[in-house]
Amino acid sequence: MKVKDKVFVVTGAGSGMGRELSIQLVRKGAQVALVDINRKGIQETAVQAGIERVSFHEVDITDRNSVHYLPSQVLSQLGEVDGLINNAGIIQPFLDVKGLDYAVIEKVMNVNFYGTLYMTKAFLPELLKRPEAHIANVSSMGGFIPFPGQTVYSASKAAVKILTEGLYSELKGTNVGVTVIHPGAVNTNIMKNSDLKTASTNSEAGSKILSAEKAAALMIDGIERNKFRVLVGKDATLLDMLYRFNPKMAVDLIVKKMKKRSE
Template identity: 30%
Template sequence: MAVFITGASSGIGRALALEYALQGHTLGLVARRGDRLGEMVARLPGSGHKAYPVDVTDRSALHAAARQFIDEVGQVDIVIASAGVSAGTLTETGEDFEIFRDIFMINVMAMMATFEPFIPVMKSHKCGTLVGIASVAGVRGLPGAGAYSASKSAVKTYCESLRVELAGTGVDVVTVAPGYVESEMTAHNPYSMPFLLSADEFAKRCARAIGNRKRYAVIPWQMAIVSRLMAVLPDWVYDRLARNAPRKPRLSAAVKNFSDKVRK
């Protein structure tokens, strides 16, 4: 089986790459940091894995990597768009506009660009699975994280639309919404993270959900209960509970390049 994963040099993407390599699959791995990606691929079990040092916001380069992997392996069975970023943001602060834009470009638009070249091939084979990584943070709007919450809400809705569009073609769409997972993205969160999973444990559970072709899976199951409760809370109750919640730190004004700070 061949698996294509973006955001593969760290966090969830890296853990998923290791999990699928341990299962004996051939991987096509995309990440912006080519040095880290190359080192990781060299250490993965198995052989034939391909590394593509590509910025996922470069649609042409991303498509070229996808086509090259398709040419090399033939049928691609699973495509996982796991490249993602997070940062605290405030709409009232003009300097955060570009951070909002970058978060949406990476978390939403790059996901669509990742799936684009694989869909015609998967439809022709009448099989394949596209996987979008959403987040429990997309269930309700979190204060101080408007860009991240909105982008992950958009991921869930986009994948749902795509799933229905592809119904009957043999191509499945799986949306996975992680709770808290140990990664560079969560390492500096200044608040408690209930039901925190290691990246490796998350990857095992995620791979099972993908293998079972779950339409929508929240991992871990405890966060699935929390997310369902959050979704049905009346707005006035949610507002009272959330308004004083701890917030993810904004990037320092001295940080000029968002990409170098938080992107995979």
């Protein structure tokens, strides 16, 4: 589905990847409903994207009642909805499961999985009314391969992966296309948005981090090509290949690399 002249809803639009997705969608001729819990952030995105091409909505996507009323708010301002990009997400503190508080576990699952589910269920009836429409859910390379210290985050993103693939199977033959997106390391402020201290990176790791601008372009291209699955970044692509070839070897490699980096 070409994005020109379409209306998209983007979550997490107040910063990082969501902001870049919104800006690029507008540049390609779309209108965008900016959704974020941070009102100041979405106002800044609106200015950068073009205030005349967007609407902004301060919404906590983990609040099912608030999400339920969001479609009518978007429709009243933009007239219709053709696409939904569930981009909002947070990571967990870098701790093993045994060290995580239940409150943290619930927050990660609520934002990453339930937020995606609530948005999808709220907007799907409207998307099914359109001549063509699209849902793109942002998982992670952590959604298909685990990282020590991010197990709950990975579990939440694996849930997004299966939810999205299930939606694809249920909506096959309808007007709604479905794409699951697996970004690798991308230069965004997800650490800050997750209330975590910014982690230092060595030059080797930094050189592999993809810019948000490039990552967003790959995501939008995947939507326009109606791709089932989009891997964003060389790290995601290589780990996907290795995991398919030998899952245990891939996990052992991740453990070894992360232990070496923490020394």
